[in-house]
Amino acid sequence: MVVFPNAKINIGLNIVEKRSDGFHNLTSCFYPVGWCDALEILPASAIRFESSGLPIPGDSTHNLCLKAYKLLAQEYSLPPVSIHLLKAVPIGAGLGGGSADAAFTIKALSEIFSLNLSVATQQDYARKLGSDCAFFIENKPNFCFGKGDEFEQIDVRLTGMHLVLVHPGIHISTAEAYAGIRPKQPAHDLQELLQQPIDQWRTGVVNDFEEALFSTYPLLPAIKTELYQQGAVYASMSGSGSTLYGIFREAPNLSNNFVDFTVWQGELT
Ligand SMILES: C[C@](O)(CO)[C@H](O)COP(=O)(O)OP(=O)(O)OC[C@H]1O[C@@H](n2ccc(N)nc2=O)[C@H](O)[C@@H]1O
Numbered sequence: 594m595v596v597f598p599n600a601k602i603n604i605g606l607n608i609v610e611k612r613s614d615g616f617h618n619l620t621s622c623f624y625p626v627g628w629c630d631a632l633e634i635l636p637a638s639a640i641r642f643e644s645s646g647l648p649i650p651g652d653s654t655h656n657l658c659l660k661a662y663k664l665l666a667q668e669y670s671l672p673p674v675s676i677h678l679l680k681a682v683p684i685g686a687g688l689g690g691g692s693a694d695a696a697f698t699i700k701a702l703s704e705i706f707s708l709n710l711s712v713a714t715q716q717d718y719a720r721k722l723g724s725d726c727a728f729f730i731e732n733k734p735n736f737c738f739g740k741g742d743e744f745e746q747i748d749v750r751l752t753g754m755h756l757v758l759v760h761p762g763i764h765i766s767t768a769e770a771y772a773g774i775r776p777k778q779p780a781h782d783l784q785e786l787l788q789q790p791i792d793q794w795r796t797g798v799v800n801d802f803e804e805a806l807f808s809t810y811p812l813l814p815a816i817k818t819e820l821y822q823q824g825a826v827y828a829s830m831s832g833s834g835s836t837l838y839g840i841f842r843e844a845p846n847l848s849n850n851f852v853d854f855t856v857w858q859g860e861l862t
């Protein structure tokens with residue numbers, strides 16, 4: 594089976610408080626986007642994992658696809674599989690790429706081996722692998738809270754709007770980004786702000802990681818400013834960075850912009 598684990602963006606991200614388990618409670622709208630990896634999982638005579646495309650830091654035995662397989666294999670006595678991951682979504686980029694790989698592995702294994710796992714059960718397994726993972730089981734725009742792994746429906750529809758993602762090649766560790774944050778209650782309720790027309794998001798819909806990371810990496814606010822100059826109706830950093838995104842009504846002509854960076858463009862669904 595071949596599946597295509599896609600990235601997400603965060604539209605607004607409030608880091609509300611530090612929890613007793615060391616994690617943070619947050620509120621954010623997670624929105625799936627079309628930039629994706631390719632993941633092939635086949636029954637095999639022995640467990641095998643390999644990846645191509647972007648190099649993934651760390652030992653491949655720690656890859657989230659393998660962790661997801663091992664989690665289900667021990668519960669359901671799964672036979673061995675061969676996994677090939679073609680990595681395209683940048684890593685440490687605030688796009689949840691590794692988390693999507695983990696969630697799509699759970700979904701694919703459930704289908705290949707007819708495990709008949711409910712959405713809720715798959716989300717429970719995904720939560721064990723990372724805070725962002727559970728979102729990718731349903732993979733639809735959601736208002737997320739708790740560690741980012743609890744969901745409430747939200748009526749934010751950007752279908753047909755044009756998205757530009759700019760990854761400046763800076764790897765930001767999620768744990769380090771959280772360590773630099775002072776949690777606070779948001780000035781305005783994010784769910785309410787997102788009910789306003791998108792033209793009004795610019796003033797109120799904020800990503801709390803921007804304040805700390807923009808002073809460390811001046812390139813990041815420069816890219817955000819450029820996205821607005823090119824006509825974005827809303828621009829922000831995604832997650833803990835370093836990817837910036839702009840939402841446009843029409844595809845901009847970016848032939849002379851962002852030439853030093855990795856850019857992905859496409860329509861939002
Ligand atoms: C920044 C976001 O991408 C926003 O969507 C996510 O909160 C990150 O989620 P993630 O990459 O799945 O993070 P995890 O793999 O669960 O955790 C990595 C590290 O980030 C910190 N972490 C993560 C999520 C969270 N709600 N609070 C945290 O403090 C913890 O130090 C944790 O050890």
Ligand SMILES: Nc1ncnc2c1ncn2[C@@H]1O[C@H](COP(=O)(O)OP(=O)(O)OP(=O)(O)O)[C@@H](O)[C@H]1O
Nearest residue numbers: 650651656657684685686687688689690691694767
């Ligand atoms: N399939 C995978 N894809 C990417 N990174 C993976 C994967 N499996 C394990 N990892 C590890 O996760 C680390 C990246 O985690 P990190 O949370 O910083 O970034 P991310 O998963 O790309 O998404 P985000 O930046 O949105 O959190 C890598 O350094 C790598 O060691």
